Amino acid sequence: MQTWTDIDMVNGILRHDEKLMERCYTDCRRYFNQHAAAIFVDDADAHDIFQDAMIHLWREIETRRIEVFEGRVCRWADGQLIPMRSSLMTFLMAVAKRKNWEHVRQQQRWQLTNNDRVLETLDNNRYDKQPDDVSETELRERVVTDAVLAMTERCRQILTLFYYEHRSLDEILALRPENNTKMGLKTSKYKCMQRLRERVHQRFQQLKISL
Amino acid sequence: MTDNRNLNPDEERIDAVDHIIFKELGEQARLKQKMQEWEERKRKQLRLRLLPVVSNIASVAALFVMGVFLQAMLPKTNLSTDISQTADSTLVAPPSVETDSLNIAE
Numbered sequence: 001m002q003t004w005t006d007i008d009m010v011n012g013i014l015r016h017d018e019k020l021m022e023r024c025y026t027d028c029r030r031y032f033n034q035h036a037a038a039i040f041v042d043d044a045d046a047h048d049i050f051q052d053a054m055i056h057l058w059r060e061i062e063t064r065r066i067e068v069f070e071g072r073v074c075r076w077a078d079g080q081l082i083p084m085r086s087s088l089m090t091f092l093m094a095v096a097k098r099k100n101w102e103h104v105r106q107q108q109r110w111q112l113t114n115n116d117r118v119l120e121t122l123d124n125n126r127y128d129k130q131p132d133d134v135s136e137t138e139l140r141e142r143v144v145t146d147a148v149l150a151m152t153e154r155c156r157q158i159l160t161l162f163y164y165e166h167r168s169l170d171e172i173l174a175l176r177p178e179n180n181t182k183m184g185l186k187t188s189k190y191k192c193m194q195r196l197r198e199r200v201h202q203r204f205q206q207l208k209i210s211l
Numbered sequence: 212m213t214d215n216r217n218l219n220p221d222e223e224r225i226d227a228v229d230h231i232i233f234k235e236l237g238e239q240a241r242l243k244q245k246m247q248e249w250e251e252r253k254r255k256q257l258r259l260r261l262l263p264v265v266s267n268i269a270s271v272a273a274l275f276v277m278g279v280f281l282q283a284m285l286p287k288t289n290l291s292t293d294i295s296q297t298a299d300s301t302l303v304a305p306p307s308v309e310t311d312s313l314n315i316a317e
Contacts, residue, residue: 022249055242144231148239156239163233164240200228
């Protein structure tokens with residue numbers, strides 16, 4: 001049974017309350033499992049998609065795009081703080097659904113038709129009007145967060161292993177049998193990083209953010 | 212917050228944005244790691260909760276197997292032969308009795 005409110009979840013994540021975060025995670029996982037069969041075809045992918053969606057939600061809260069204002073859970077959209085009409089659990093499911101569509105589209109090159117109202121305010125127009133109390137550093141971090149979240153799982157894995165875990169190319173090659181050669185892996189890593197840099201720089205220019 | 216200023220020696224040139232990218236990669240990896248820990252803890256808790264149930268089932272199953280084994284070991288055939296022998300002896304009257312009774316009637 002869920003023993004926390006959305007406000008508890010937002011505040012808990014902000015103050016890094018691990019016990020509460022774990023409880024939220026477990027409850028969200030249970031809820032997701034109950035409804036996953038109706039949404040996801042492949043069970044193995046469902047687990048990864050859930051974790052990606054959870055990271056998305058956490059980062060939204062940690063970077064204060066979702067926050068509690070005057071006793072309500074609100075979300076920054078179009079330069080305004082708007083009270084959320086859905087619960088965080090519903091928001092999480094919507095993110096998972098969208099990630100699933102993207103995953104399917106990547107695999108089968110299907111046309112993405114996003115008609116999910118919960119996500120109406122996501123992505124492209126989000127930073128066009130900069131909120132007064134968001135510093136440029138925060139805004140810069142948000143842009144990068146989004147760009148990293150939008151990367152493919154393959155790219156994220158390669159870059160994380162290389163830049164975060166400081167693994168050598170040989171080690172990554174052993175961990176990822178999908179990459180056949182060291183040269184191929186090196187090219188993949190370079191292309192992923194280039195694409196990420198380009199996306200971030202492009203967004204910085206659009207928002208007139210200095211480096 | 213995780214700081215990832217230590218660069219992989221294999222890496223080439225980096226720019227200012229890269230530092231923010233590394234930091235973000237670190238943040239997301241950290242969250243993923245936490246989730247794996249929670250998943251593992253949940254699995255352990257489930258195992259601990261299931262252990263008494265499983266051991267109960269195992270002991271019941273062991274008793275059942277032992278019962279079957281003992282039943283198979285019992286001298287079943289001898290017993291049944293004895294019973295049938297007893298039954299035969301009670302059902303079939305000795306011919307002498309009939310003859311005797313006839314004699315009495317006469």
